[in-house]
Amino acid sequence: MKKRLIGSVVICTIILGSFTNSSIVQDEYRAETAADSNQLYLPDDLEATLWAEAPMLYNPTNMDVDARGRVWITEAVNYREFNNKPDQKLSFSGGDRVVILEDTDGDGKADKTKTFVQDKDLVAPLGIAVIGNKTVVSCSPHVIVYTDENGDDVPDKKEILLTGFGGLDHDHALHSVTAGPDGNWHFNTGNAGPHTVTDKNGWTLRSGSLYTGGSPHNDKNNGNRKSDDGRVWVGGLALRMSPEGKNLKVMAHNFRNSYEVAIDSYGNYWQNDNDDQVIACRTSWVMEGSNAGYFSADGTRYWQADRRPDQAVFDAHWHQEDPGVLPVGDNTGAGSPTGMLVYEDDALGLQYRGMVLSCEAGRNVVFAYWPKPKGAGYEMGKRTDLLSSFSQVQEHYIWHETGQDKRKWFRPSDAAAGTDGSLFVADWYDPVVGGHAMHDKKGYGRIYRITPKNKKLTPPKIDLTTTEGQIAALKNPAINVRNLGFEALKAQGEKVIVPVKQLLKDPNPFVQARAVWLLTQLGSMGQLEVLALLKGNVESVKLVAFRALKEANPYLFFYEPLNNKPIILFDLVKDSSAAMRREVAIAVRDMPYDWSKPFVIELSNRFDGQDRYYLEALGIALDGKEDQFYKDVRPNWPKNALDWTPAQAWIAWRTHPKAAINDLKIRANSPQLLPLERKRAITALAFVKNKEAALAMLHLSKSNLKDVAEQAFYWVNFRKTNDWQDLLNWQQATAAQLTPQQKKMLQFSDQMLNAKAPQKQRARAAQALALDPFGAKLLVTLASEYKIPEELKSVVAEYIFSNPDKSIRMLATDYFARVGGKQLSASLAGDMPADASKGQVIFANNCAICHRYGGNGQEIGPDLSGINKKFDKMGLLDAIINPSASMVFGYEPWIIQTKDKNSYYGFVVSDGATVVLKDATGQTTALKASNITSRKQLKNSLMPEPSAMGLKEKDLSDLAGYLLQL
Incomplete structure (x- = not known):
């Protein structure tokens, strides 16, 4: 049961900071009315207060709470000014700001604001952490630390702690820092x-x-890059470092754009991640060392390139059927997920302790989860709407919708726990969210405070001069305030072991976990206390004890200090808890194989054949050691690969060593196995980067088993464009020579460019080129190089839009002005009644060649089956009429030219040593990167404008009616 909070909260006392734009007046930024998005829904036992609003703050992206209970905000007023004109919105010439908000009179509402810093290096910063006298701001390319040495709320020192991150002025950039329990x-x-x-x-x-893409600054990037640890990390990353900027470590990778990774007191990571406009956002527990599965493993291919025939979009989007990828967690559907928080306090009520919060700006809601351990992983459990501007959260997320329903302007960007246990939620407040767009020209933003109903919460006084005060700080709900207690107690060393040990009896298990981490930092005696916990029976305590000791003193796992016997890991690898064994697997990843061998063999023997989290942890333990491991365990498995247990089959799939090629081939082609088991063996073969694996797959492509032959045929044709390209001579049988017609076009090209030839002859050559598919490609290439004479451009334009190749007609719009082209009206089409039956025919005749919808059509462009969850009618009409205005990520067109003077057009679906293009017909072309002379991203979509297909406004209305009916 939820209640509606109707609030129009007036903040009476405003103390303004120093703003760049002096013309701002408070009244301009008041929320619209009490009857719109100030109406929030939340559980009956909680209430919300509008704690602060503009002009106290603008466009909040992230927040933190300091030891005095004040809320610190990073603002993004200068948000994507390449896309949102600064002269048409609020803009700060001095750079974006960090703002401090405070409730000085204890009435539960902010009444004071001040600017801590305004800096031109701050361009829409996305993260803030207040850790003692240091304020850490995340703003690509830098992690910036401002130090206030005298406590006057003015930074005395600025340090670029780390730099070199991509994502300047981009949503997919550097996010907030958090001081962990370690x-x-x-x-x-x-x-x-x-x-x-x-x-x-x-x-x-x-x-x-x-x-x-996404920003003019994000124009160069590439995968398959090795870090100093010898590993290839790709996509978005979870990272850890010391407060001094040392010991940088990748904790997990291959995200799309996880807005924030939240760490709990056990050291668990929780994250959300955005999708590619295909209803595939996610909320997940993140295993250390894991691959979240957005790109291919080397970062050279989008998920669309790797999607197998008949593979579900969600599984393909996160590579869930590939070995080496972490299970996905909760599919939250369409949306724009933002800030994360693990709420560990009891102030809101015991029922809220341990909830994982995920802000969902696209859906106008803050989701809550209560995850539970399951095997070696976690299940997220039922997703609950904790706070929303709707009584029932809408599944339909239409990011660009700008209608009059102000409830959709509630855009939660972050959540933070106050020092008193209250919950703060930042509201970006805008008609749109996503696409680097912003329609709120005033920069309005606000902060809500969530508290228990009929109970006043008061921020405590934090006293770090006493042991009692330091322990109280360690127990505080605000995560970076806890770090103050941690560091102060750590500085006291072994003399505080007794009071810290008392926390192991605290009724809040999260407080117990913090004590475990701290004890390992209190010298050898503290570590002995934690070592004893490993012999207990409480799984959660044992897990955090293991993690804490691993970081503080890994030596203890091999030799117990008092008797110098190597017993710790040998005991734990046999633990009854799959989660405990998972931690052992992660811990031995970087050991030489000879050291880790007894552990990984024992771990493999204890796999139940079902737990994918456990399997992935085993794979992490075996990273780079798969062949050695397989040779050691294979003699103990059934001699006939068809007699393997499910656990053995899964292990062979996950590790896919070269030594298993013959076994996998036997299983893949066996009629004795179920089709799903054969499929798993075929998939494992496809991930072996070895000539013998390629030959085995070629053999399987001729199998008498239809399912085997079809799958193997797909993998042969796919892998020859990437991992297996250099293993066999794939071009030998398919090398194409120029046809007589193509040679003729090359002659016409020479004639057209010959300035000494008669003008009529040159014009005839231009006409012939424009009407021929190959010739028109030559023209587009020449146009991209500015080599077509001005006097011949009109001749080309007259004929090239009649070229039989649809992709050529599209590409031509980048370089030639369409003669007599007509721009259709979305508003006119929107007002016309829709006939879905006619729309179905229009789709079949014009769209199905590239798009799939409801099981029909091709998968060259984006799947439109869920388009009604993204667009309303006007939004869909705009996307159809202006296909180049907002291209879906991964479908940006490119023109690539090679050393042999050929030109290729399409989507880049794989990049690296081999570049793979998919053209408008769905055909893929693999090109050696070393043979490419130039590449250019084009501004126009491969989708032709509807007028080029002869469609009129009524046709578009009918088409929209058909597409929106599912």
Whole structure:
């Protein structure tokens, strides 16, 4: 049962900070009315207060709470000014700001605001952490630390702690830092690379993918980059470092754009992640060392390139059927997920302790989860709407909708726990969210405070001068305030072991976990206390004890200090808890195989054949050691691969070593196995980068089993464009020579460019080229190089839009003015009644060649089956009429020219040593990167404008009616 909170809260006392735009007046920024988006729905036992609003703050992206209970905000007033004209909205010439908000009179509403810093280096910063006298701001390419040495709320020192992150002025950029229970700083970054970052020890992270775009600054990126640890990290990353900027470590990778990674007191990571406009957002627990599965493993291919025939979009989007990818968690559907928080306090009520909060700006809601351990992982459990501007959260997320329903302007960007246990929620407040767009020209933003009904929460006084005060700080609900207690107690060393040990009896298990981490930092005696916990029976305590000791003193796992016997890991690897064994697997990843061998063999023997989290942890333990492991365990498995247990089959799939090729081939082609088991063996073969695996797949493509032959045929044709390209001579049988017609077009091209030839002859050559598919490609290439004479452009334009090749007609719009082209009216089409039956015919005749809808059509462009969850009628009509205005991520067209003077057009679906293009017919072309002379991203979509297909407004209305009916 939820209640509606109707509130129009007036904030009476405003103390303004120093603003760049002096013309701002408070009244301009008042919320619209009490009857619109100030109406929030939340559980009956909670209430919400409008705690602060503009002009106290503008466009909040992230927030933190300091030891005095004040709320610190990063603003993004200068948000994407390449896309949102600064002269048409609020803009700060001095750069974006960090603002401090405070409730000085204790009435539960902010009444004071001040600007901590305004800096031109702050361009729409996305993260803030207030850790003692240091304010850490995440703003690509930098992690910036401002130090206030005298407590006057003015920074005395500015340090670029780390730099080199991609994503300048981009949504997929560097996100907030959090002080973890281990004393380290944890943070994350999106996939707008490349990220080339050297820590204070000189260790260098090199990460990237093929993703470019979204910002004029994000024009170069590439995958398959090795960091100093020898590993290839791709996409968005979860990272850890010391407060000094040392010991940078990748904790997980291959996200799209996880807005924030939240760490709990056990050291667990929780994240949300955005999708590619295909109803595939997610909320997940993140295993250390794991791959979240957005790009291919090397970052050179989008998920669309890797999608197998008949594979579900969600599974393909996150590579869920690939070995080496973490299970996905909760599919939240369409949306725009933002800030994350693990709420560990009891102030809101015991029932809210341990909830994982995920802000969902696109859907106008803050989701809540209560995850539960399951095997070696977690299940997220039922998703609950904790706070929303709707009584029932809408599944339909239409990011660009600008209608009059102000309830949709509630855009929660972050959540933070106050020092008193209250919950703060930042509201970006805008008609749109996503696409680097912003329609709120005033920069309005606000903060809500959530408290228990009929109970006043008061921020405590934090006294760090006494042990009692330090322990109280360690127990505080505000995560970075807890770090103050941690560091103060750590500085006291072994003399505080007794009071810290008392926290192991605290009724709040999260407080117990914090004590475990701290004890390992209190010298050898503290570590002995934690070592004893490993022999207990409480799984959660044992897990955090293991993690804490692993970070503080890994030596203890091999030799117990008092008797120098190697017993710890040998005991734990046999633990009855799959989660405990998972931690052992992660811990042995970087050991030489000879050291880790007894552990990984024992771990494999204890796999139940069902737990994918456990399987993935085993795979992490075996990273780079798969062949050695397989040779050791294979003699103990059934001699006939068809007699393997499910656990053995899964292990062979996950590790896919070269030594298993023959076994996998036997299983793949066996009629004795179920089709799903054969499929798993075929998939495993496809991930072996070896000539013998390619030959085995060729053999399977001729199998008498239809399912085997079809799958193998797909993999042969796919892998020859990437992992297997250099293993066999794939071009030998398919090398195409120029046809007589193509040679004739080359002659026409020479004639057209010959300035000494008669003008009529040159014009006839231009006409012939424009009407021929191959000739027109030559023209587009020449146009991109500015080599077509001005006097011949009109001749080309007259004929090229009649070219039989649809992709040519599209590409031509980048370089030639259409003669007599007509722009159709979305508003006119929107007012016309729709006939869905006629729309179905229009779709079949014009759209199905590229798009899939309801099981029909091709999968060249985006699948339109869920288009009604993205667009209303006007939005869909706008996308159809202006297909180039907002291209879906991964469908940006490119023109590539090679050394042999050929030109290729299409989507880049794979990038690296081999570049793979998919054209408008769905055909793929693999090109050696070394043979490419130039590449250029085009501004126009491969989808032709409807007028080019002879469609009129009524046709579009009918088409929209058909597409929106599912």
